[in-house]
Amino acid sequence: MAGTDNGIAIDKDGAEDLAGLEAGLDALDSVQVGRTPLRETLIRKVVPPVTAVALVLVVWQLLVWAEVAPAYKLASPSDVWGEVREAWLQGTLLDYIWTSVSRGLLGFLLALAIGTPLGLLVARVKFVRAAVGPILSGLQSLPSVAWVPPAVLWLGLNNSMMYAVILLGAVPSIANGLVAGVDQIPPLFLRAGRTLGATGLREAWHIVMPGALPGYLAGLKQGWAFSWRSLMAAEIIASSPDLGVGLGQLLENGRNNSSMPQVFLAIFLILLVGIAVDLLFFSPLERRVLRRRGLLVAR
């Protein structure tokens, strides 16, 4: 056919031509991705929330000065700060936090270990989806506080009961997030994966899980929020001396002692942990995943 000497010689010249043309096209048409400098990120991302917090503190202090409510109902910022200092100096502040956070994290990891295979099964096996799918969505809308009384009766006042409540709250979120993520995978990716020879578990690992990752992460985030809420509910309702003082118990103790500063302290710490986990863990992870896929639109 075209294998003559002459043909090959032309081919070589042509090839150089082609390479040059191609390089030009590539350069013209590629996307340049830059990163915003740290300074700008600080100004755009850190300054606004700090301003908001400062504003809340100012309004709070103004309300205290205006004496809109008696002092036992509305503690002043300095009273709450005093409570923080005292707990810190006694060395109990970190204990409160750690008691709850360690429970929350362990419970969350358990929920992860159960919710992930469950979600994968529901997403990929038609029968399981038809059988379990609606129950899972239903459970997600059930406030997990509702599980505290039965959990206490089943398991007693101990850590297992706390974990049970966390699991019942978080597993449906994680599984549902994964199902939503799997449903959002373009069918083209599944077909491409199959032509590459990815079937069964290899398909799940190489194509389905990474394809579903954005939805899965959203589910994890919600799963954590549910874990934390369920745990607080469990700690407030079911306190017992053997359980140690977590943030939920701290809040409940504050109520029993009619100590508004302590109540505020507990609420702040609960809020702080929730925000910190989101800000330090989930948000960066989510941004990283989206950025790598070119799905993060710079604003």
Added chain:
Amino acid sequence: MATTTATTATDATDAADAAAVTYAARVEHVSKSFPAPGTSGGRQLVLDDITLDVAPGEFVTLLGASGCGKSTLLNLVAGLDLPSAGSIRTDGRPALTFQEHALFPWLTAGGNIELALRLRGVPKSERRREAERLLDLVRLRGAYGKRVHELSGGMRQRVALARALAQDSRLLLMDEPFAALDAITRDVLHDELTRVWRETGVSVLFVTHNVREAVRLAQRVVLLSSRPGRIARQWTVGLPHPRRIEDTAVAELSVQITEELRGEIRRHGRH
């Protein structure tokens, strides 16, 4: 049957003889029907009695109007779907590329290729080198660590080609891979594909609705009629490579095939 074979130009090729001995793909009396939309139990015949061989190392383009069943046939050959009747045999599992590049956005260009290698069972120590060799083959030496969204449309299709080649299949199925690209990029990729085909010796079954593209690339053009899809006619293209899209010989044959295609489409307007 509606199959007629016309040979243009000089070279009748030895492809037909080689096919008698062995094949890259052998499609025999294949039909495919789908449940017809809007009817209960009715079926729509999409492919009707297709018989087609692709010889080892042969480059065949499958040409037809939109909706005539080209993708359906390619999916059958790829094994993604089963024919309603007839048989399909291929020499090993074919590789398949799509109109959309279908690269995985969670992997880099190199990662996509390495995944194909890994699924093929290539040991970890060799994957990186092999991926770089394949990127080199499609002239994307520097693209190893690039994310899919950082690549241009033409580069994505070249990575997709490299990923398909990573499967080391004897047969490469391509479903309108360049349809979404601009004319210049497409022309460049035609040259690239021809070069890669000649360097690797892979057999190619290339689907397109673009007559010039079909003629520019193929050793054999197979025209599919519409509703149901049948093989209307085939042409052996004996023009030497490298070809240019503006070559007069390419243009002449394109005109002839376009006439035939028009006739096919007109037939549908009459009844």
